[in-house]
Amino acid sequence: MGKTLVQKIFDSHLKTEPFEGTKVLNLDVVMCHEITTPIAIADLEWRGKDRVFDPTKIKAVIDHVTPSKDTKSAVQAKILREWARRHDIKDFFDIGQNGVCHAIFPEKGFIRPGYTIIMGDSHTCTHGAFGAFAAGVGTTDLEVGILKGVCAFRQPETIRVNISGSRSKGVFAKDIILEVIRQLTVNGATDRVIEFRGEVIDAMTMEERMTVTNMAIEAGGTSGICMPDEVTLDYLWPFIAEEYNNDRSAALNAFKAWWSDKDAEYAQVLDIDITNLEPVTTVGFKPDQVKKLSEVSGTRVDQVYIGSCTNGRISDLREAAAMAKGHRLADTVRGIVAPATTEIYRQAMNEGLLDTLMEAGFCITNATCGACLGMSNGVLAPDEVCASTTNRNFNGRMGKGGTVHLMSPAAAVAAGIKGELCDPRSLMK
Amino acid sequence: MKSFGGKVLFLNRSDINTDEIIPAKYLTEVKKEALGPHMLEDLKLDGFDPQSDRTAAASVIVTRQNFGCGSSREHAPWALEVNGITVVIAENYARIFRQNMFNCGMLAIELDAAAIDSLFSLADADVKCAVDIDKKELTFTSPAGNQTISFSVAPFDEALVRAGGWVEYADNNL
Missing domain, CATH: 3.30.499.10 (Aconitase, domain 3)
Structure with missing residues (x-):
């Protein structure tokens, strides 16, 4: 039987399975912002373990309250800023160059198909648009991620959502994902990954796909995910051309190796024809x-x-x-x-x-x-x-x-x- | 291991989100204790009564479905913990909240809908809940008598609870 994209990522990143069904994964990227990270930093300091597993795999940004609005938010920013300096985290973005985490990290080219990514932020599922397993976590998971570069997950099942039909005027990616959430309900995808497929997703830009995967968490999803294709490749090409010696077809083949197999098993398949979808709220x-x-x-x-x-x-x-x-x-x-x-x-x-x-x-x-x-x-x-x-x-x-x-x-x-x-x-x- | 059990706070609603458990405006706090007074603050907005008079004495929350949905903020379980609540019993949870509970060495116990319904039938009275983690039993004491319900917890989650949390577990085992 074939595997889904998420199963392939879990298999390739498995560090250990301490108990049946609990997978400890090696992480490719740990992302940090100034709201959920400072308490993790303080706890690591308190434990005498103020270290990071790999400063090149940690990305940090001040985004939630910037410029700081009061003393408390200024202190949070200061803790993150000083920590990034102390550990030589070069991919740190402060005022003058910052942005909302799930917009700036893709923009900087940090995401790759097949990656494992965590962040202390529920909308981390956004990065699944690139064919990565990207999950929001709490501060303790983030802390262990920073220290050891791992995170434990129950292996999620996958819901495949096939989106077909033609988009009417005034219908955007936002309308489409709201329709998906309406059908799945707010906990219809709990402990599952939503795989977004079909001609409508294929025709979307990366920005539109990010709008879609961003809201997978609103249906309870562990992550949203899209198959990495030529659209993904076009977006990432400026960052990866060198890695692939300017060979686009080699890169595309590598991307496609991550795709869910044709005979992969899904927990649920949902077909949505958006031809009659109107603008929604x-x-x-x-x-x-x-x-x-x-x-x-x-x-x-x-x-x-x-x-x-x-x-x-x-x-x-x-x-x-x-x-x-x-x-x-x-x-x-x-x-x-x-x-x-x-x-x-x-x-x-x-x-x-x-x-x-x-x-x-x-x-x-x-x-x-x-x-x-x-x-x-x-x-x-x-x-x-x-x-x-x-x-x-x-x-x-x-x-x-x-x-x-x-x-x-x-x-x-x-x-x-x-x-x-x-x-x-x-x-x- | 933390201590578990005590008076029960019943929250008779599904989909209670972490914004309701602890609003975002308090997320600039860097000390967990500062969250305490604001627990469940925005749960009152919708005309819902979180039984504030019982909140102070509670050690256990009993609620419905999808508890802790929304934001990943671990401030939600921290707000519970600094108020002495280390056990939540629900039909099911949002994934991140459930993991945050176990990562903090706290219990997020799932019972089926019928069991949750039977607990809510006691909700008008003072109810206490004792937790036996070795036997995997919850014993509810109310004027109606005693009721014992078995529960299960995933082996990894139990290991986290016994270790005192994920950082401790990872430190010892990874």
Whole structure:
């Protein structure tokens, strides 16, 4: 019987199996940010084990609260910064060059098909878009990862989601993943990896695939994963051409060796035809509560937020700017754009996207996780409503008493223009 | 090994997420003790009553499905631990939260829906839960009498609990 991509990664990275079903894997990359890492660092120091397994395999960024907003967040940043220096972690990104972890680490070319990756952040599943096994973990797993370069997992089963059909106008990667989560529910993929397949995924850019895999955790998934193909290769080529002696076909063959075998066994197969899918959003406080925007149009919006590891990349800003062009935000709406990385910020500036968004009334902030989890840069007041491109609509997530509706960048901008949720197709040229 | 058992706090809801257990605005704390007063703070938002009067004395949480979903923050089990809660009993968990519990040497016990239902039938009274990790038995004491329920825990997770957590286990065994 054949193997899934994830089984192949588990087999190739297995260090030991201390108990049946528990696999301790060797890690290729351990990623760190300033919220969940400082306590791991402090604990290692307290244990007299302030070491790292391999500084070249550790990547670190200050992204959740940057620039620091108060003494406590400044201390967190300082702990991470000094630790990175102390251990000669060269891939460390601070103010002036930083960005949201799951946007900047792919941008720097750190991800490869077949890699094992952990981070103290649930949206680590994003990196599965490259055909890697990438899982969010807690601080203790992170601490052991930093010290020993390993992490223990129950071997996850795989759910194969085949996405077919043609995309209607106004339907983006965000709409597609929200539809998948609606069907799987918030714990339908717990202890499982979601393998995203089918013609719709094949035709997606890497940025779109990252939007899809990013939200696998919202269905409970250990990771989301895509087969590494020519699209993956095009994205990674500037970083790997030398490794493969400029031989693209050799690289592609190496990528394809990771693909799930044709006779691999799946725990579940879900076929979704998106031909009739319309632009959607979430209602309520769980990400599987998804409705057509046409069904909830008219709901008042106080804030629009464009950003995050889900939808803060350059293609997202292009979609947002295309919708904003020639329009103004409603007088009652505040608009915030947080490009996901410093590089995306510059690119958006050079392309004139920021001008377009500012003319429409948006405020542009630096790259940060900020408002997505209600830490800074756009926290809601009680009873306020945000049309947001982020990934969680949990009660209080963006500020106590506030409500978040998740949607694509185009739909969020459209809501800002009208001052209420609306079907974005009504404003599309 | 940590100590387990004591008064039970019943949380009669599924999908309680880690933002509700400890909101993100407290994640700038670098001392676990500072999380204590904010445990379950955002669980009150939806008109849900986390029985705050019982929270202070509780050592065990009994709840429904998918407990601890959402953010990977280990601050969630830490917030429980600094409040003296080292056992959660639920139908099932989000993966990262469950692993974080065992990684901290705490217990995330899964019981089937019927057993959880039977526990919730006791929820109006003061209930105590004793945990026997050798026999894998939970004994619930309430005005209705005693009820003993067997549980299972994966061998690796038990090893973590007995070692006191994942760092200790990894240190000794890897």
